[in-house]
Amino acid sequence: xxxxxxTQSFALLAPMTGWSAPLAEVPDPVFSAxxxxxxxxxxxxxxxxxxxCDGEVVTLHQARHAVSLRTTFDAEILIHIGLxxxxxxxxxxxxxxxxxxxxxxxxxxxxxxxxQVALGAKSLISPIIVTNGELFAIVQREQxxxxxxxxxxxxxxxxxxxxxxxxxxxxxxxxSVVIALxxxxxxxxxxxxxxxAKRFDAQLVLACGQRQANLRSPVAxxxxxxxxxxxxxxxxxxxxxxxxxxxxxALILSGMGETESETPSLPSVATVSQARDEPxxxxxxxxxxxxxxxxxxxxxxxxxxxxxxxxxxxVESQALRDAIGDLKMRLTAAASGPGPEAAIMGAHLAFLxxxxxxxxxxxxxxxxxxAAFAWRRAIQEQIALLRGLQDPxxxxxxxxxxxxxxxxxxxLGCAPTEETISFSEAAILLADDLLPSQMVGxxxxxxxxxxxxxxxxxxxxxxxxxSMGIPTLVAxxxxxDHIAADTPLLLDADESRLFLSPAADLIAAAExxxxxxxxxxxxxxxxxxxxxxxxxxVRIEIAANLGSVxxxxxxxxxxxxxxxxxxxxxLFLDRLTPPDETEQAAVYGAIAKALGGRPMVIRTLxxxxxxxxxxxxxxxxxxxxLGLRGVRVSLWRPDLLDIQLRAIVRSVPPAQCRIxxxxxxxxxxxxxxxxxxxxxxxxxGMTDRILLGIMIETPAAAVTADILAVEADFxxxxxxxxxxxxxxxxxxxxxxxxGIDALHPGVLRLIAQAAEGGARHGRWTGVCxxxxxxxxxxxxxxxxxxxxxxxxxxxxxxxxxxxSSITLDYCASMARLALSAASPQEVRALTQQGPR
Ligand code: PEP
Ligand code: MG
Numbered sequence: 074x075x076x077x078x079x080t081q082s083f084a085l086l087a088p089m090t091g092w093s094a095p096l097a098e099v100p101d102p103v104f105s106a107x108x109x110x111x112x113x114x115x116x117x118x119x120x121x122x123x124x125x126c127d128g129e130v131v132t133l134h135q136a137r138h139a140v141s142l143r144t145t146f147d148a149e150i151l152i153h154i155g156l157x158x159x160x161x162x163x164x165x166x167x168x169x170x171x172x173x174x175x176x177x178x179x180x181x182x183x184x185x186x187x188x189q190v191a192l193g194a195k196s197l198i199s200p201i202i203v204t205n206g207e208l209f210a211i212v213q214r215e216q217x218x219x220x221x222x223x224x225x226x227x228x229x230x231x232x233x234x235x236x237x238x239x240x241x242x243x244x245x246x247x248x249s250v251v252i253a254l255x256x257x258x259x260x261x262x263x264x265x266x267x268x269x270a271k272r273f274d275a276q277l278v279l280a281c282g283q284r285q286a287n288l289r290s291p292v293a294x295x296x297x298x299x300x301x302x303x304x305x306x307x308x309x310x311x312x313x314x315x316x317x318x319x320x321x322x323a324l325i326l327s328g329m330g331e332t333e334s335e336t337p338s339l340p341s342v343a344t345v346s347q348a349r350d351e352p353x354x355x356x357x358x359x360x361x362x363x364x365x366x367x368x369x370x371x372x373x374x375x376x377x378x379x380x381x382x383x384x385x386x387x388v389e390s391q392a393l394r395d396a397i398g399d400l401k402m403r404l405t406a407a408a409s410g411p412g413p414e415a416a417i418m419g420a421h422l423a424f425l426x427x428x429x430x431x432x433x434x435x436x437x438x439x440x441x442x443x444a445a446f447a448w449r450r451a452i453q454e455q456i457a458l459l460r461g462l463q464d465p466x467x468x469x470x471x472x473x474x475x476x477x478x479x480x481x482x483x484x485l486g487c488a489p490t491e492e493t494i495s496f497s498e499a500a501i502l503l504a505d506d507l508l509p510s511q512m513v514g515x516x517x518x519x520x521x522x523x524x525x526x527x528x529x530x531x532x533x534x535x536x537x538x539x540s541m542g543i544p545t546l547v548a549x550x551x552x553x554d555h556i557a558a559d560t561p562l563l564l565d566a567d568e569s570r571l572f573l574s575p576a577a578d579l580i581a582a583a584e585x586x587x588x589x590x591x592x593x594x595x596x597x598x599x600x601x602x603x604x605x606x607x608x609x610x611v612r613i614e615i616a617a618n619l620g621s622v623x624x625x626x627x628x629x630x631x632x633x634x635x636x637x638x639x640x641x642x643x644l645f646l647d648r649l650t651p652p653d654e655t656e657q658a659a660v661y662g663a664i665a666k667a668l669g670g671r672p673m674v675i676r677t678l679x680x681x682x683x684x685x686x687x688x689x690x691x692x693x694x695x696x697x698x699l700g701l702r703g704v705r706v707s708l709w710r711p712d713l714l715d716i717q718l719r720a721i722v723r724s725v726p727p728a729q730c731r732i733x734x735x736x737x738x739x740x741x742x743x744x745x746x747x748x749x750x751x752x753x754x755x756x757x758g759m760t761d762r763i764l765l766g767i768m769i770e771t772p773a774a775a776v777t778a779d780i781l782a783v784e785a786d787f788x789x790x791x792x793x794x795x796x797x798x799x800x801x802x803x804x805x806x807x808x809x810x811x812g813i814d815a816l817h818p819g820v821l822r823l824i825a826q827a828a829e830g831g832a833r834h835g836r837w838t839g840v841c842x843x844x845x846x847x848x849x850x851x852x853x854x855x856x857x858x859x860x861x862x863x864x865x866x867x868x869x870x871x872x873x874x875x876x877s878s879i880t881l882d883y884c885a886s887m888a889r890l891a892l893s894a895a896s897p898q899e900v901r902a903l904t905q906q907g908p909r
Contacts, residue, residue, distance in 0.1 A: 082212060083144070085125040086178055087226040088152050088201060091117035093216045096200060098693060101156050104200040110151075112202035113216050113226065120187040122152055123222045124176040125201070134159070137166035140182050141204065148229055149205040154185060155194035162387045165189035179223045201226070208232055246314045248307045253328045257300035262329050263291035264423030269324055275311030277321070288321065290429040291420075292474070296458040355552045355571040357524060360535030362566050363544030364586045365522030367499035369560040372507070377479065377488040379445035386438050393434060393444035396484035397425055400477075417509055417537065424477055430455060445485045452478040472528065476508035496520055501562040501571075503553055512537045522546075522564035524571050526553045546571055594870070600877060601632025601870035609880045613855060615873050616674070616863040618841060622660065625667035628866040632873060635672040637789065637863020638733070638841035639664060641717070642680055650688050651713055657720035665725045672729060674789065674841075674863070675721050676768070677714065677746075679735040681706045698803060703736025703770075708745055718746075718753050727761035733789060737767040737774050740781055747784065768841070770794035775823035778830025778838075788831045789863070792842025796820050814897035815844040821857065821891055821900070828858030837861055848872065849904035852879055856888025 087093070092115065099105045099114045128144040138158035141151045154166070165186040170176055191197050203209055213228035220226055254262050270277045270288035277288035279297060281304070286293035288307075299305055309318045383389040404418045404425070424430065433451030438444060452474050459471055482488055496502075496519035506527040523538055528547035538545040544566040556562070556573060563572040563583050572579060605615045616637030617628030625636065644652045644660055652660075665673055680686050681702040689710065694700035707714040721732060734746055747765055754763060766787035769775050775795065778788060792815040797804040799820050802813045824840070831838040839861030844850045846864040851872055854862065864872055887903065894900045 081231040083126075083146050083148065083209075083229045083231075084225050085144075085148075085150065085201075085227040085229060086123070086223050087115065087215070087220040088122050088125045088182070088222060089115045089117040089199060089220075090119045090121070090222045091115045091199075091220065093214075093218055093220045093226065094198065095216055096202075099156070099198055099200055100196060100693075104153075104156075104202070110202045110204045110206045111211050112151075112200060113214050114198045114200045115220060116198045117154075117187065119222070120185040120190070121181060121222060122154065122183040122185075124178055124180045124182055125150060125152075125226065126178050128176060130170050130172050130174045130176060130182070133168055133170070133172050135163070136161065137163045137168050137183060138185075140168075140170075142176070146231070147205075148203055148209045151202040151204050152182070152199065153202070154183065154199045155190055155197045157195040158190060158193070160387055160391055161190065161193045164193070203227070203229060244310070246309045246318050248318050248322050250305055250307055250322050250325050252299050252301055252303045252305060253326050254301060257303065258294050258297065263294040264420045265329060266294055266321060266324065267291045267423055267427070269321055270317065273309075273311075273313050273317035273320075275309045275314035275317045277307070277309045277314070277317055280306045280308055287429065290427050291423050292427050292455045292458075293429050296455070298459075353573045353575075355524075355549050355573070356569055357546030357549035357571060359545075359566045359569050360528070360547045361523075361538040361541075361543055361545035363522075363542070363590070364567065364583045365499075365501060365544045365564045366580065366583055366587065367501040367519075367521035367562060367564075369556050369558055369562055370496060370500040370502055371556075371558055372502055372504040372511070375488070377482045379449055379482065379487050380443050381446045383438060383441050383443040383446070386441075389438045389442070389444040389447065390435065392485060393438065393448060393481075396444065396448075396481050399484045400480050401425055421473060421477060421509070424473065445482055445487050448481050448485075449478055472506050472508055475506075476510050479508065480510055501564050503556060509537060522562075522566070524549050524553060524562075524564060526551060597870040597874035598632070601873050603873075604634060605873045605876050607855065607876055607879055607881050607884070609882070611855075611881045612860070613876050614839070614861040615869055615876070616672075616839070616841075616861060617866050617869060618863050619664065622663045622667055624866065625664045628869070629668060629671070631866040631869045633671070633866065633869055635674070635861075635863075636664070636668055637674050637839055637845075637861060639673065639675045641676060641678055645678055645680055645686055648687070651686070651716075654716045654720045654723075657717060658724035661721055662724035665729055668729070670726070670729055672731060673725055674731045674733050674766070674787075675725065676733045676735055677704065677707055677717055679703045698797065703768075704734045704742050704746065705736065707734075708742060711749065714746070715749060715753060718750050719757070722750075722754055722757065722759065722763055727759070727763060731764040731766060731787065733766045733768055733787075735768045735791070736770050736794070737781070738771045739773065739777075740784065743767060743781065743785055766836075768794075769823075769827045769838075770798065772799050772823055775827045778827040779833050780830075782831045782834040782836045785836065787837050787839070788827055789839040789841045789861070790824050790827055790844075790859070792820065792824075792840060792844035795823060795842065799823060814901075815842065815847075816850055816853070816891070816900040816904075817897040818892060818894050818900060821853065821888075824854065824859070825857045825888070825892060832858055839863060846872075848875055849901065851875055852884045852887045853891045853900070853904070854888075855879075855881065856884035856886070856891075 094114050094116060096112055096114055097105050104114065122140070124142060126142065126144040128142045130140060131143050131149065132141045136159045138155065138161065139151065139153045141149060143149050167184050169181045169183065176182065203211060209229040209231055211227050212230045215226050252258060267289050278285045279288050279294060281297050281299060284297055286297050288294065307318045307322055401422060404422045430451050433454055434447040437447030437450050456471050456474050499519055499521045501522045501524060502520060504525050506525050507523065520543060523543055523545040525547045526549055528535065535545060535547060544564055546564060546566055546569065549571060561574050563575040563579055565583065605613050607613060614634050616635035617633035618638045618640070619625050619628060619636045620640045620643045628636065644657060661675060680689065681691055681697070681700065689706065691701050701709055721730065732750065734743060737743055750763060750765060764786040766789060767774065767781060767785045768791045769778060769788050770791035774781060782788060793804060796813045796815045796817065800813055800817060804813055828838040837860050838858060840854055840859050841863035844854065845862040846868045848871060851862065862872060890903050891900045894903065
């Protein structure tokens with residue numbers, strides 16, 4: 074230790090030999106966000122930790138992976154060996170000092186087996202932190218270089234008494250807000266608020282009267298039970314508290330895109346109880362409209378038994394972490410799909426990250442309980458909190474928590490994986506309550522309707538039922554329990570009634586209603602296999618987005634005229650090595666066959682960013698969405714690209730084959746792939762020229778489409794990415810993702826420019842992003858010049874029926890109005906009216 078008395082600066086030596094990196098690179102927010110203090114991190118190349126100064130050992134963790142010291146000049150230093158090494162429970166570590174012992178700079182504190190620890194740790198990178206940063210500032214640091222144990226690492230300067238006094242404790246910032254959300258702070262907004270709060274370092278709470286909730290905890294936020302119009306106080310403390318409070322207040326005041334019409338309104342209690350008086354009729358609350366006839370089938374969820382005693386906190390903590398990790402992986406996959414299920418799975422993901430749930434479970438594990446018991450307890454504690462609220466909308470969230478309880482218990486092996494429930498004849502499913510995961514696992518064949526004893530119209534189950542088009546009544550009350558299995562039922566969700574053993578005239582009326590609806594759908598389905606034209610004869614190709622052979626079969630059955638986007642990532646993710654040419658060729662060939670000769674647009678690998686692959690060690694990026702993604706990865710690893718191109722051209726007949734490049738920003742990228750493709754076909758002795766097109770996902774590609782279309786054979790707009798890059802809103806960030814609307818006039822203008830650029834050179838422009846599946850966008854896209862729509866299979870019949878009922882003139886006028894609208898809301902309002 075050296076000391077410069079005039080400036081009060083002190084040197085700290087490197088406690089380890091290795092690579093010194095900035096804290097920001099540590100893959101753990103506790104350290105990278107400097108929650109514990111400032112410092113550096115060393116990736117060690119030797120298993121030895123020496124004292125960085127003369128001082129005293131203050132703490133030595135029992136797992137022997139962390140030590141803290143107080144230097145003779147009163148700085149407090151933490152040395153944390155590796156990440157998540159507490160779970161090793163001391164294995165591989167040996168300590169050479171004891172708490173309270175005075176040590177000299179350079180004296181060995183801990184030695185460890187580098188290989189053994191590396192195998193069990195998340196990472197070996199070891200943060201070296203000054204934990205009393207209110208007294209000391211780091212004025213110089215050796216980082217982004219190799220350091221040697223015992224050589225200088227950091228220079229600290231004592232903050233003068235005035236500076237320390239000036240700094241004082243960070244002031245508390247308060248701001249009152251009125252909750253502008255249509256349904257108050259329920260699960261989805263709570264998850265988004267927590268997500269937003271996690272981006273700041275400050276301590277943040279939302280308070281209402283005497284009750285306070287940690288803003289990083291969705292469950293605690295819901296527990297406040299704040300409905301629309303409630304007054305609450307945002308309180309923050311810490312250096313970025315002001316920015317955090319401003320951002321969160323703006324989010325709350327924006328209404329977060331929640332509208333009154335999103336969910337049906339609650340009927341008055343009087344209506345329900347009056348209706349309940351009629352014999353043979355049970356009243357409920359409509360959660361999804363429609364009429365259904367079927368026999369009563371009762372769903373009883375089996376109780377899951379758990380063992381209370383744990384096998385040691387290390388084993389149980391690890392088991393819980395693994396189970397949460399497994400479930401997160403499944404939910405992440407579900408959350409990236411289309412439809413409301415995805416948003417709901419996203420909210421469940423946020424629950425899994427909830428610090429209050431995790432801390433609650435860990436506390437029970439530390440008290441000797443098993444992971445399963447601890448998780449159940451932590452969930453039950455949160456449920457008790459929600460039950461204490463008066464607002465039924467918050468009580469509905471209990472189903473979400475119960476769902477996560479069951480799913481984690483299944484992941485922990487306490488119960489077998491739940492099977493899909495199927496029905497042999499038309500069934501009205503009766504249940505106490507349904508969990509969202511059970512809902513997703515229901516086979517929709519023969520499931521005519523659903524009635525639940527509990528639940529509410531804003532429950533996630535209600536939202537999923539509505540998206541599946543299944544008439545559903547919730548909150549039917551205990552009378553539902555008395556219905557015997559196989560009782561004939563008429564469920565009239567439109568009238569909020571369930572009729573037991575209905576009379577013949579009622580059945581006949583219901584059958585007429587069901588038949589009329591079915592014939593409307595059947596007409597759409599029958600037309601679904603005809604080539605699609607507008608009413609005045611303009612050809613619009615309706616294709617499907619695919620990700621597997623099964624998808625291809627479903628899409629053809631639904632009337633797809635082509636595959637407008639094959640996402641090939643499914644072959645490349647969740648494995649340790651990339652698929653070879655033979656494996657890829659087999660899959661592409663099978664999909665081509667399932668498409669029965671229909672055109673097949675195969676997108677080359679769109680990996681990187683939010684879709685990492687273990688065998689592609691893309692260096693850590695500060696902005697992955699702006700980093701190595703899409704075609705950039707292919708050009709970075711041309712070996713992988715060549716294998717994929719060879720597999721495609723070998724397995725898909727040339728007349729059917731179209732190859733498409735993702736994330737193109739300039740012509741040079743296209744040319745490099747074109748050259749490789751031509752070289753590959755030449756070496757294979759092929760004479761056919763394979764069509765090569767591009768995705769329009771970057772604003773650059775949209776505005777230079779006229780240049781790109783000189784050489785690209787076709788253009789297809791990826792509205793998901795084009796919107797995120799145009800609006801500068803990360804599609805994977807829950808705090809802003811709800812603001813992404815591809816009907817934003819800014820995005821529409823870019824689509825218009827792309828279609829115009831393509832048409833100038835006789836190239837077709839399609840849309841394969843989510844907007845193509847949005848019925849309200851279809852006339853506008855056609856009016857903008859789009860001639861191919863690649864949608865989800867389930868939308869194809871309806872899109873075809875719509876297109877055949879509108880004229881190009883109508884589409885053009887809709888497009889003109891949309892392009893001059895001021896906001897996506899204005900565009901959406903336009904789509905609600907007007908002639909067809
Ligand atoms: C898009 O960005 O619109 C698109 C279709 O690609 P992905 O969603 O696979 O990124
Ligand atoms: Mg994309």
